[in-house]
Amino acid sequence: MAVEVAEALEAAIGELRTALGTEYVMTDFHQRAIRTTNTSPMGLHQWKDLLPDVVVMPASTAQVAAVVKIANKFLIPITPRGAGAGLADGATPMKRGIIVDIKRMCDILEIDDEDMTVTVQPGINMQELNKVLRPLNVWFPDDPASYPVNVLGGRIGAGGWSLLGTGYGHVPDLVCSMEVVTPTGDIIRVGAGGGRKIRKSSVGYRLKDLFIGHQGTLGICTEVTLDLAPRPQAQLPVFFATRSWEDAHRMTLAFNRSGIRCLSGVVMFDEAKVEFLRRDDEAWIPLPEWVNSAVATICYGTSVELEAVKSSIFDIGAANGGVYMGQEISEGDWASRHDRYHLAYHGRSDGTIRLMSWSCEDAAITWSQLPTVKRRWYEIAEALVAKHPEHFDIWGMFMYTGNPFRPWGDFLTEIDIGVNELEMTPEIWADWVEAKTQIARVSVECGGSVSAAHGGTREGEVDVACYEELKDGQFDLMKRIKKMLDPNNIMNPGKYHLDEAYEDEETA
Amino acid sequence: MSQQLSSKPFYDEKIEGTIIPLPLIKDCYAVFACRHKFCREVCPVYQDDRDESHTSYGFHTALLGISQGMGELADIRETITNCLECGACELRCPNTLFGGDFYGASTTTVDLVRKVRRDLVASEIGFEKYEEIVATVDRYIAYFEGPEGDLTKWADGLNLATSGETMLFVDYFNAFETTDIPRNAAKILTAAGVDFGILPRPGATLGELLDVNLETFVEMGRHNVAALEQAGAKRVIIINPHDYTYFTRDYTTHIGELPFEVVFITDVLEELTNNGQIVFGEATASEVFSKVSYHDPCTLNKICGITESPRSIIGKLPGVTYIDVTPVEQWSYCCGKGNASFKTLHPDTSYKIGAKRLQAAADLGVSQLVLACPHCKDQLTDVGARSGVAIEPVHILTLVAQAMGLD
Structure with a gap:
């Protein structure tokens, strides 16, 4: 670190301590190391290079604004951080600097069960929020796999996707309005109406959307008003086994076209996923050998509604080659959906056990393109595993309905790959990044998006996202917006190749 | 004789500065790689201070960070004190929930925290308020060396035996701080017709010793096991649940299989109510x-x-x-x-x-x-x-x- 940079950092830390209190400005290595990672693999060889210089834990909007102003004063990068449960490296600092950990900002500010909103600070976790809402018979229906651990600020920064989004909408659909500290330290409110609670308005630009899914590059949400829903009286998870993935694929189209309004999600498990669960998940109830793939449907609604649609669900499943897996596996697997999505110990197909982390591609793909994407993704993944059998393992695919409020059209399409981080080398990591690039390219070539849920910021996919998916003027506009809002490139620099906005100026 | 410090034998190997033994690196990585942080959300300390470095994920990640050359043991001397040793994180960890039996690799944060604290003491680094913990330990250990009657003063007037096939084990905290609890236990068992005795000089059972001085903990444990065996114990009733963990987990780990059955008082009372030896009166x-x-x-x-x-x-x-x-x-x-x-x-x-x-x-x-x-x-x-x-x-x-x- 150059002397002048070190001096600026030391001066900034001094001002941060004055603003927040010494206790909430942390420089110990372990405080920084734990806030470098997120849920996606990084390769331990990279860890040290990604450490921030300092971690702060503000407690209020004013403190967040103070931190941002100090960062601008000393030109020190800021990376906002929620639960660290993201899968796109959004909360990983690429240029060191200050981590702004928002988890102390976890208060519920207002519950309005007449206009059906709740206003919270961004550090609150959805499960904790719903515990408080439960007695009022309302809930905040955001239901990602990370439901028990994630926090609202991170969900908004990533533009999160919900397992129940087909019934209740995803995070972008559930935000009424937000207070945001911009990259220059200004405090603004985005959203419609003179208050905080209007969902639909035609006044002005839809600026709210600009501050959702930006991966911490455009500001820090410090308060948010969320849309609530009546707590469903009942749920009906029904899992079907099929003899082929093609049967499962066809069955989902039938569900998509069924017109069942309380259908809140449909999930396909492909043959490799079923095989993976058989060999690796001791909580997965054993299935007969003939079971190749599976389709899970979940309906939420009133008891009367669900009773009425039950026979339709079973009829559609049976008519498309599905065999009901039974109540125990349907209800049990659905109930444990938040607990089981990754375990570091994994049995591989050759019977060995190797510690691996979990990588999850999450493209948005239309139903018609799923067979092509599936075939081409496996070709890429199998080539990678063939080259590095000790470092990667294929854990199969899920496809989830992704269209908000409707079960047709988009599917969040996920291929899970085990990654041996402990024994990673730069050379093998380069092959991994190349495989990710190829996977992302297939998604875009098939008309899809690199990411339905996590964001397109990871090494490997970010090139495809910026230069291929967003090539028709969108990426250029993103850079202009970024530079306008963040003239010093303070907020999460290095993400989405937005540094180019500032390089263009230097070149000129 | 080498002593096993936990159910994971590799916890025996002391951490020296920046050197983390390879099995411990893998053990820490298994928690780090999970990254779901369910352990964080269930932790009562995290729920208060919202600092994830004070969680199972935090402790394991810190040690993994040391193994990757980012720091040394002394750097975590403060953070490692922020653990209640309550065990919630162990239960909530997917490694325990879904892989513990299958892979034999449950997460054992409580043992890890104790091990790190002891390693800090052994390295003469210590940790925050270490001296106060030692003073507490010394104060209680002094009871062991004090007059014999002091340790059973709580039982004055109850005329309890000092031997028998059933023994009631009373720890120092109950014996000196909350005497109504052992007295009620003794009265209830007597009224239910249970023949039992108490040790005239039980050894100290202090959790603090597991944080700072395992040797004394084990030495006291050996004394307790031997004294109970000598008193004829076939069944030992425990009234302090902390002691129950020491007898059933730590003594069996560090000393070996116990020559008697160990039962907690509420399990005994449930038996006695079910078989009619305890009968409750009408409510007032x-x-x-x-x-x-x-x-x-x-x-x-x-x-x-x-x-x-x-x-x-x-x-x-x-x-x-x-x-x-x-x-x-x-x-x-x-x-x-x-x-x-x-x-x-x-x-x-x-x-x-x-x-x-x-x-x-x-x-x-x-x-x-x-x-x-x-x-x-x-x-x-x-x-x-x-x-x-x-x-x-x-x-x-x-x-x-x-x-x-x-x-």
Whole structure:
């Protein structure tokens, strides 16, 4: 670190301590190391290079604004951080600097069960929020796999996707309005109406959307008003086994076209996923050998509604080659959906056990393109595993309905790959990044998006996202917006190749 | 003789500066690689301070970071004190939940925290308020070396034997700080017709020793096992749930298989009520409207899995309306005192965790919170007095003795 940079950092830390209190400005290595990672693999060889210089834990909007102003004063990068449960490296600092950990900002500010909103600070976790809402018979229906651990600020920064989004909408659909500290330290409110609670308005630009899914590059949400829903009286998870993935694929189209309004999600498990669960998940109830793939449907609604649609669900499943897996596996697997999505110990197909982390591609793909994407993704993944059998393992695919409020059209399409981080080398990591690039390219070539849920910021996919998916003027506009809002490139620099906005100026 | 410091033999190997043994690196990586951080959300300390470095994920990641050349053991001397040793994170960890049996690799954060604290002491680094912990240990150990009658003064007038096939083991905290608890236990067992004895000079059973001085813990353990065996014990009844963890987990790990059965007092009382040896009287008018809940001690609920017998007994008490909070929901609860040193190390956080627990009981609309642990009783009584939360912490043996008319 150059002397002048070190001096600026030391001066900034001094001002941060004055603003927040010494206790909430942390420089110990372990405080920084734990806030470098997120849920996606990084390769331990990279860890040290990604450490921030300092971690702060503000407690209020004013403190967040103070931190941002100090960062601008000393030109020190800021990376906002929620639960660290993201899968796109959004909360990983690429240029060191200050981590702004928002988890102390976890208060519920207002519950309005007449206009059906709740206003919270961004550090609150959805499960904790719903515990408080439960007695009022309302809930905040955001239901990602990370439901028990994630926090609202991170969900908004990533533009999160919900397992129940087909019934209740995803995070972008559930935000009424937000207070945001911009990259220059200004405090603004985005959203419609003179208050905080209007969902639909035609006044002005839809600026709210600009501050959702930006991966911490455009500001820090410090308060948010969320849309609530009546707590469903009942749920009906029904899992079907099929003899082929093609049967499962066809069955989902039938569900998509069924017109069942309380259908809140449909999930396909492909043959490799079923095989993976058989060999690796001791909580997965054993299935007969003939079971190749599976389709899970979940309906939420009133008891009367669900009773009425039950026979339709079973009829559609049976008519498309599905065999009901039974109540125990349907209800049990659905109930444990938040607990089981990754375990570091994994049995591989050759019977060995190797510690691996979990990588999850999450493209948005239309139903018609799923067979092509599936075939081409496996070709890429199998080539990678063939080259590095000790470092990667294929854990199969899920496809989830992704269209908000409707079960047709988009599917969040996920291929899970085990990654041996402990024994990673730069050379093998380069092959991994190349495989990710190829996977992302297939998604875009098939008309899809690199990411339905996590964001397109990871090494490997970010090139495809910026230069291929967003090539028709969108990426250029993103850079202009970024530079306008963040003239010093303070907020999460290095993400989405937005540094180019500032390089263009230097070149000129 | 080499001593196994936990159920993971590689915890035996001391961490020196920046050197982390490879099996421990893998053990830490298994928690780090999970990254779901369920352990974080269930941790009572994290729920208060929202600092994830004070969680199982934080401790394992810190050690992994040391192994990657980012720091050294001395750097975590403060953060490693921020653990209640309650065990909630171990239960909530997917490695334990879904892979523990299958891969033989449950997460053992409590053992890890104790090991790191001991390694810090052995490296002459120590940790925050280490001297206060040692002073507490010294104060209790002095009882062992003091006059024999002092250790059984709590039993004055009860005329208890000092041998027998059934032995009641009474720890120093109960013997000196909460004497009504062992007295009630002795009265109840006597009234139920149980022949039992007590040790005239039990050895110290201190969780603090597991944090700072394993050798003395084991030495005292060997004394207890030998003395109980010599007294003829075939069955040892424990009334402090912390002791129950030491006998059933730590003694078996460090000393070996015990030559007697070890049972917790509520399991014994459940047996005695089921077979008719304990009979409760009719509820008095003042008791009829008693509405209570039960606090699962971390040691029983999260470490030993004893959750049914206290509820069963409370359910049989005359005139009591019981409002349950499930054991799983109570994974994230703690009285705030912790398993050993926490209250000494972090009194403010300890108080806030305790106040939150009492308030959760108050929100149920109960008047009493039933306890099965002397440390919870001591802590929540103190917290209640300071916070003004109008809930009476009451030990389960007090209620049983009252219901049997033994006052």
